[in-house]
Amino acid sequence: MHNHEDDLMQSPRNYNAVLHSAHLLLKSHPHAAEVFACALGKTANTVRNELNPNLPSYKLGLIDAIEMMASTQCYSLLYQINAMLGFVAVPVDASPKAEGKLLDQFCSWQASVGQTCQTIYDAIEDDVITPTELNRITRAGNIKVAHWFKMQIVLQNKAEADHGSFKR
Known part of the structure; x- marks a missing residue:
């Protein structure tokens, strides 16, 4: 085989x-x-x-x-x-002790999603993607992913605070 x-x-x-x-x-x-x-x-x-x-x-x-x-x-x-192996490693600044209010972290993640969408929209508006635009899109996407990791940590911290420790 x-x-x-x-x-x-x-x-x-x-x-x-x-x-x-x-x-x-x-x-x-x-x-x-x-x-x-x-x-x-x-x-x-x-x-x-x-x-x-x-x-x-x-x-x-x-x-x-x-x-x-x-x-x-x-x-x-x-x-x-x-x-x-077909994966991408994205550096994030997220420690297991990530703090913050759930709503604040959600708003940060949502804003980064919006910024990524806006960056892509700006780039494809003229139907041409320049290397500079590609770099901006990649950077915005990586920031969005980093914000998502932070969001996950805050969600887990909240769930553990509300319901006790558990494994992901």
Whole structure:
């Protein structure tokens, strides 16, 4: 039985983009291999080998990759993995402790939806979308998504306050 997901994972183009992004982690900071090695309990050479796309016998672990991205604030590896699997990673400024009145958060989300719609309308009015307009639409859409995540957290906090803790 042939599985489409196997094709996706085996695609040299997709895999190389992920490996290249992993290699960019190494170049994201001066002496990154030494810093990562210390944090991960490995040698600097092991880290270099794990992040070298030309050494397929070495593999970068998921937890190590997360640790490296968190310490460098360089998320290209995350973005490439998402793209390879057909997802999009959207940075949000939403902590589990998000505070605010439910109505205020709803209004913020609704305003961001309106702004996204207005930005798209402005762009398609002349039936041409310029790169600048595309950037504006993408930014407005990302802001809308970030506001939605905040809205979800406030809704969950309210539900837990009203009915006790529960899992999503």
